[in-house]
Amino acid sequence: MKGTKFSYLLAVAAAALLLFSFPFAGAASAADAAVITLPAPDKSGGVPLMKALSERKSNRSFSEQVLSQQELSNLLWAAFGVNRQDGRRTVPTAKNSQQAAIYAATGTGVWRYDGAAHTLTKVLSRDTVKVFGGAPLTLVYAAPEGLYGAMHLGSIYQNVGLYCASAGLANVVKATGVDVLKNELKLPEGYKILIIQSVGKPK
Numbered sequence: 001m002k003g004t005k006f007s008y009l010l011a012v013a014a015a016a017l018l019l020f021s022f023p024f025a026g027a028a029s030a031a032d033a034a035v036i037t038l039p040a041p042d043k044s045g046g047v048p049l050m051k052a053l054s055e056r057k058s059n060r061s062f063s064e065q066v067l068s069q070q071e072l073s074n075l076l077w078a079a080f081g082v083n084r085q086d087g088r089r090t091v092p093t094a095k096n097s098q099q100a101a102i103y104a105a106t107g108t109g110v111w112r113y114d115g116a117a118h119t120l121t122k123v124l125s126r127d128t129v130k131v132f133g134g135a136p137l138t139l140v141y142a143a144p145e146g147l148y149g150a151m152h153l154g155s156i157y158q159n160v161g162l163y164c165a166s167a168g169l170a171n172v173v174k175a176t177g178v179d180v181l182k183n184e185l186k187l188p189e190g191y192k193i194l195i196i197q198s199v200g201k202p203k
């Protein structure tokens with residue numbers, strides 16, 4: 001009986017350790033989880049669109065504080081989530097090709113966002129906070145080379161910029177730093193990293 005109780009306490013302690021060592025606050029998954037199912041995005045909140053547009057700006061100073069899992073969910077859904085029953089997204093894409101890839105680079109690794117499943121899958125274990133200038137989250141955007149791909153990513157980073165304005169988060173779009181993960185990320189065939197966007201709480 002004593003042994004059972006001890007094992008139970010050990011399991012609880014281990015679960016608590018994993019929970020609090022995770023990079024996104026409030027995440028229930030283990031630190032080494034290969035796939036995180038994000039909570040449903042909160043589509044009811046936010047400031048009115050015209051206010052978000054008024055407040056959209058670049059901010060290059062980030063606190064070390066990580067985003068909550070809900071903020072991350074909202075942000076990625078705004079970026080390129082599914083917003084209709086038929087699987088179409090929050091941004092338009094040429095012939096609904098949906099050609100855009102988003103990687104979330106964080107303190108515990110780089111995660112690929114799957115908008116259809118609203119999940120993150122770990123693709124690299126490397127801590128990327130320092131290499132991206134101290135931002136707790138840097139979105140690395142890839143698309144097929146060419147005009148349409150660049151347009152898709154521009155729509156995505158603007159959605160993220162507006163979400164940040166609405167949620168009081170800092171963000172900056174950057175061309176410098178696009179090569180940081182170039183040789184490590186296995187991109188879809190024909191894709192190229194075109195732009196990045198750092199996000200965090202303002203300092």
Ligand SMILES: Cc1cc2nc3c(=O)[nH]c(=O)nc-3n(C[C@H](O)[C@H](O)[C@H](O)COP(=O)(O)O)c2cc1C
Nearest residue numbers: 056057058059060157172173174175176177195196
């Ligand atoms: C395609 C693109 C590339 C950018 N590259 C960088 C960059 O490498 N470094 C940086 O600090 N800001 C970069 N920015 C941010 C711009 O400097 C910023 O948007 C501009 O100064 C206007 O400021 P605002 O965003 O506050 O309106 C980039 C923005 C865009 C759209």
